[in-house]
Amino acid sequence: MNTKILKTLEYDAVKNKLTPFITTAGGALELEKLQPTTNSDEMQTWLAETTDAMQVIRLAGGMTIPQLANINPHMQRLMIDADLNATELAQVGRVLYTTNQLKNFFDNFILDKDEALIALKPYIERLLTLPQVNQRLNEAIDTDGRITDEASPELHRIRQQIKGTEAAIRQKMQDYTRGKSAQYLSEPIVTIRNERYVVPVKAEYRSKFGGVIHDQSQTGQTLYIEPADVVDMNNRLRESQLKERHEEARILQELSALLRPEAQIILENAVVLGHLDFVNAKARYAVTIRAIAPEYSPNNVVRLLQARHPLLDPQLVVPNDIVIGEEYSAIIITGPNTGGKTITLKTLGLLQIMAQSGLFIPVAEYSTVGIFEEIFADIGDEQSIQQSLSTFSSHMVNIVSILEHLNDRSLVLFDELGAGTDPQEGAALAMSILDAVGAAGAYTIATTHYPELKVYGYNRVDTINASMHFDLETLRPTYQLLIGVPGQSNALEISKRLGLNPEIIQEARELVKKDSQELNAMIQDLVLRRDEVMTQQKLLDTQINDNRQLKLNYETKLEKLDQERAKLIEKAKQDANQMVSQSRQTADKIIKDLRQRQLAGDVVKENELITAKSALNALKQAPSADNNRILRRAKAAKSVKFEVGDTVLVREYGQQGTIVRALKDGKFEVQMGILKMIVAAPEIEKQNIQNQPKQASRHPKHTGVTTARANNRAQASATLDLRGERYEPAMAKLDRFIDSALLNNLPSVEIIHGKGTGAIREGVLSYLRSHRSVANYQFTGPDQGATYAELK
Structure with missing residues (x-):
């Protein structure tokens, strides 16, 4: 992907939004290197990883990964037999500890939540815990990079000895600061010079203390003296401190030797933790902008439903449906300035790039994205004074470069195509450029003010007009994208509402070409029709919700009735089986008596006995769910x-x-x-x-x-027969019939009502007379028992 488009669409600004969620050096490195992929399998893998991370957030609040430094230099030093210091060992220890904690977290998560986490599973399996090494580091080095007393018994003994010696020194020095000798001191304090405890003595009393002079003040009036009584104790303390340093060096050498064979494993763990941190950051960012995972379209259909620009305030931005590649591959957007045309271009381009980077995008469910090898844009004023290029020239240089590199897997975004020159030439040039892009098989979205491009968008195959809606009542743009409706010029209407002299406006209307007036009138009619459809759609949505609720209530009650009926049937079968069992016992007794009679000499046929017993057994019914209507319906639906x-x-x-x-x-x-x-x-x-x-x-x-x-x-019928119907059911059928005809775009229908009493006939006429979509109607048939209606 070319770097120019990433800069134009502010791709780095989106990446910066992920930075607050990154906690590891490895994650920060992955974020820095992130670029859109042109491989569909790779994109889907990245999105699947983010989906798994979102699932972890939803069910467990997300992964807990602490701040982890870059340990790659540490591991490199270990591999050349160098030793690490305590701070470096602490950083490595945090990686080992986090590896152990995260491994246990995922094991428990997969087990408790019954979630496979298929996309993240390969990374989880790559985490290798080193429990013994981890335990040794934890007990020897604390989180601040300090060697603990438990690092070795010898170090513990030496530090205890140091503490005892320091206590004895402080006790002896306090005798000087609090006793009779305090009068000879500049200040009654104990301090340190050259790593030895001293007291500040007035220069004239130096002989009162003896010992060793380690320093003096700038004026020479104060000498820092180590009294003779503590010289021996300071010597013992110094000796113990040297032993402590030697033991700490030995421990660091020992721990470095312990880590050296595992350096490659630890380095691999750090890489995996960085990747999991990066994936976790993508998921957390998706939560903040209310984004979802788009579906991938193998046919390269981009369908962004209720799309929002991720860098704009979600409370203020107006969501729009942007679809391309399904029924058309080029969109011409017209409309007023500051109406949202440019931000619509950027929204499409940026969301597609985010998806190709494995990032969730702020759209509605069932949105789809494709894969583009390149996305090109000519957006904004790129005038260069240094290169002596005008605005038009700079745009042309950019467009020439775009046309040289695009192919059928490219998306091109043009803002104000052909602007900056003579309108007639600019419009002609814009249409030629769009033809060239279409010939290459690339997708394109272009914004323009030229009315000629509205006609172009209407006449060209695979091209559709669109516009940004403008509210003439408030004289403000609504930022709503209208696909299929070209934008109209509102200059005269706006001027009229702002109070411009009507005579001036009328003169301007006469100067405007007739075809431009007809075009604007056509557009205005389209907008009105579109508003009517939207109003009807809202009413229909309300009715749909009401009907669904009624249907849900009905199905709930019906299911409850079916369950009760099934229970009653099962109860009846059990009662019947009990009766059959009792009957069988009675029959067995009868058969036994018959056999005894047979043995006694009476003639009784064996087949008669078997037939009687089989008939009794046939009375028993096995419990079955065949009578459950809901199960039958579900089974049929699945088939x-x-x-x-x-x-x-x-x-x-x-x-x-x-x-x-x-x-x-x-x-x-x-x-x-x-x-x-x-x-x-x-x-x-x-x-x-x-x-x-x-x-x-x-x-x-x-x-x-x-x-x-x-x-x-x-499939829709153009004839409705109401003969023999009662008035109310007939009117209901008529209403459904007209709605069906309108939905299926039938030009005309025939309603057969007969003559009869005339009630249904009058009802039909009254209904057609008041219906807004009926253009004309008249009686038909030899006896005028039917009405022919033409629909708008």
Whole structure:
């Protein structure tokens, strides 16, 4: 991946967000070296590792890894037979201790939580504990890098001796600072000079103490004297201190020799701990930005649902759906300045790069990413005074370089393509550049103000218009991305609302070309229609939630009834079996009597006895769950295999749709007309439609994308027969029928109501008259017993 795009999209700023969660030198090194991969298997492995780390956070609060220094230089010194000092040994000891603690943590976690942690398991298995070495280091070196008294018996004895000698010296020196001799001192204190205890004596009283003079003050009026009475004790103390140093050196040599054979293992443990620390940091960062693991699309479909820029305040940023590579490979975004076009470009590019780095991204569930060998961007003003390049020239230099290096595994982001020059030439150049990118098979998203590119986006194959919504009521952008709707020019409308003279505005309207006015009118109509659809979608979502709750309550009650019924059936069978058992006992007694009669000379046929007993045995019923309707329904659902392109019935709405995408957890994305929704397998029923052609994707190099519109229209009925129905059920059927026709884009329908009393006929007319989607209606048929309605 080129370094320019990483700088443009602020990739390092995202990496810096992980720094507070890193605690080891190895983890910091991995973070520093992190770059997006272009290998799909490697990306999926990285994401799987982060997923395992997220699972550890969810179930156990995460891994606890302390601050660990870089021990690589220490191990290198050991390998050349050098000895380590106490601080270095303490750092190595922390690595060994952490290895032991983390190994035990994972063993218990996998056992207690029944989690395999498949992605992290290879690293966990690479951790090798050295219990004896770890114990020896812990008892000899404390965490601050100090050799403990327990490092050896000899060191303990020497330090005890030092403590006793120092106590005796302090006691003797106190006699000088508190007794009669205190009057000869500059200050009644004990201090140290040349590692020996001394007292500050006034120069004129030097003969009062004898001993050795070790130092004097700058004025010469104070002499630091070691009194003769403590010289011998100071000598013993000095001797003990030298023995302590020799013993400490011996211990350090011993511990270094103990570590030397295990240097490579310890170094490997440090590397693994660094990687686990890095993975843990990725997971903790994902928690802070509410990110999830995206799914990988082998067809390179980028579907970012409710995507948010990770560096913006999540409370303020507006999430958007950004989809490319499914039905189109180029998006032309138009709209006002400061409307969010550039941040949309950066959001797409940065989230894709984060995913290729194994980082979770702030999107909604079922989002997918692809793999790009290169991501190019021409964003911002890159004017260079030193190179004598204008803004336009600098952009062209960058674009020339992009066109030379892109291929069909590239993503290109253009901000204000063709800007900085004559609008007519700029627009023509922008369209040519987009054609060149499309010919290479690369994906592209471009922002522009040129109206010519709106027509380009409408006419070109695999290209779609988009815009950033602008609220004319508040005169502010909403930062909402509208796919399929080009942006409209709001300059005249904004000027009008801000109070500009109406005559000036009218004159400006007349100067604007007629085709531009028609284009803006078309866009405005599209926006209004889109707002209507969104309003209906919200109402539909509310109804869906209500229906799901009702369905849940119904299924809960039904399941409870089935359980009670099953219990009653089992109880009845047990009672019946008990009765059969009693009957069998009675029959056995009868048969026994018959046999006795036979022995006594009476003629009784054996086959008659066997037949009678078999008939009694047949009365017994084995307990069974065949009558459990819920189990039968679940069994039937499991036996059905759903595939992309299958036509299914969504039970909850009674509508047919087509499966356009298989999701995880047994869920599917189903398209019903212009609507798409996610449903679980038990909520849909496969339809047996003979010779049903499956539609191909608009983009020839991507497969698995279908639309339900043509299929549903083929299956939707255009005629409704209400004859013989009562009024209320007839009106309910009519409402469902019209909704189904609208969902399937039927141009017209026929409602057969007959003449009869005229109640249903009048109800149909009243319904059609008030329905906003009915364009026209009229009676039909020889007896006017039907009504023909044209739909909008």
